[in-house]
Amino acid sequence: MDNRPIGVFDSGLGGLTAVRELKRVLPQENIIYFGDTGRVPYGGRSPSTILQYAKEDIAFLLSKDVKCVMAACGTVSSILPTSFTDTLPVPFIGVVEAAANAAANATCNRKIGVIGTAATIRSKSYEQHLKHRLPDCQIFARACPMFVPLVENGYLGKGNPITTAIAKEYLIDLSNAEVDTLILGCTHYPLIADIISEVIGSTVTLIDPGKETADAALQILKSQNLLAENNGSASYFVSDSVNSFRSISNRFLEEYAGGEVAQIDLTQAL
Ligand code: DGL
Numbered sequence: 590m591d592n593r594p595i596g597v598f599d600s601g602l603g604g605l606t607a608v609r610e611l612k613r614v615l616p617q618e619n620i621i622y623f624g625d626t627g628r629v630p631y632g633g634r635s636p637s638t639i640l641q642y643a644k645e646d647i648a649f650l651l652s653k654d655v656k657c658v659m660a661a662c663g664t665v666s667s668i669l670p671t672s673f674t675d676t677l678p679v680p681f682i683g684v685v686e687a688a689a690n691a692a693a694n695a696t697c698n699r700k701i702g703v704i705g706t707a708a709t710i711r712s713k714s715y716e717q718h719l720k721h722r723l724p725d726c727q728i729f730a731r732a733c734p735m736f737v738p739l740v741e742n743g744y745l746g747k748g749n750p751i752t753t754a755i756a757k758e759y760l761i762d763l764s765n766a767e768v769d770t771l772i773l774g775c776t777h778y779p780l781i782a783d784i785i786s787e788v789i790g791s792t793v794t795l796i797d798p799g800k801e802t803a804d805a806a807l808q809i810l811k812s813q814n815l816l817a818e819n820n821g822s823a824s825y826f827v828s829d830s831v832n833s834f835r836s837i838s839n840r841f842l843e844e845y846a847g848g849e850v851a852q853i854d855l856t857q858a859l
Contacts, residue, residue: 594619594824595806596655596679598646601741601824603777604661605838607684607799611659612821612845614807620823621653625855627828630737632664632706632775639668639708647677649826649858653845656815657682659806662708663775667714680809687801688772689718695794696770699726702763702793704785705774707732729766733759733775740777743837747783756781756788764789772796779842780818823848828855831836 595611597604601624608622623646625631631639643665650658657680660666664681674681692701692715701723703715710732719726735755739745744752763771771793773779779797786795810816823845827834831850839846 590818591656591821592817593656594621595657595659596621596650596653597659597661598623598625598650599662599776600624600631601626602662602780602834602837603737603740603775604840605841606632606776606779606797607659607661607802608823609842609845610800610803611806614803615843616821617819618710618821619819621650621655622823622825623649624827624834626826626834630706631662632708632737633734634708636668636708638662638804644671645855649855650836651678652858653758655679657810659802660684661799661802663709667709667712680758682806683801684776684798684802685714686718687805688774688796688798689715691783691801692770692772692796693719693722695796696726698769699723699769700724700766700769702753702761703728703774704733704759704771704778706737709774715772729763729768730797731759731763736781737775737777741801742778745780747787749784752781752784753788756784760789768793770794772794773798809834826853828853
């Protein structure tokens with residue numbers, strides 16, 4: 590048993606999709622969440638900048654004495670090399686592998702779509718895992734850089750006209766390719782899953798990386814005897830104002846809402 594909290598981070602709100610799922614599968618775990626809202630989005634930046642930001646985010650979580658670190662961010666998970674994550678003092682959990690495994694299990698026609706940030710799509714991280722699992726699958730990848738700002742600014746909810754129009758533009762090729770499974774390769778995207786599903790068609794299986802990774806985290810903690818018996822509290826830290834984070838996070842977390850939100854200065858916090 591290990592009662593220390595699980596550390597989770599993302600560039601902004603997207604990692605909350607993983608927090609919600611962690612709270613569902615691991616209700617006794619305490620969670621420390623860091624959203625780097627002062628520097629979001631990461632997905633248009635270079636690999637070296639993303640690596641630097643991720644190192645700072647992880648150092649902040651480690652300063653809170655977490656027992657494992659989850660990068661609830663497709664972009665960071667795609668960029669961080671194992672030569673770095675292997676040196677961390679606690680287990681590291683990214684979102685790419687679990688989501689790719691779930692897609693490989695879900696597809697029937699072996700045509701899989703992947704959407705993500707520009708950095709994620711450029712890295713081909715999901716393709717590598719998918720090809721490893723299903724060598725003969727066809728992969729159709731598309732960067733959707735405007736989705737993250739839309740989510741961060743609250744353009745959510747089925748039928749939202751702006752997000753729907755942009756989704757139609759982004760998803761047309763994947764729809765024409767007749768993918769039967771679509772990896773939401775950025776943890777922000779489950780926040781607009783209803784819009785994506787409406788545009789691409791309800792028969793396409795959407796893979797939520799946060800959900801798949803929460804299930805994987807349960808197995809990892811169990812196998813390493815790191816499960817906790819806590820009250821399931823959550824504390825949230827952000828690097829910009831808490832106001833919009835608090836309102837959107839509460840709206841999204843619904844029954845799991847609550848927990849203090851504090852703004853930190855990452856440079857002072859380390
Ligand atoms: N949630 C992050 C991801 O999964 C968003 C990246 C960004 O900040 O652009 O990729």
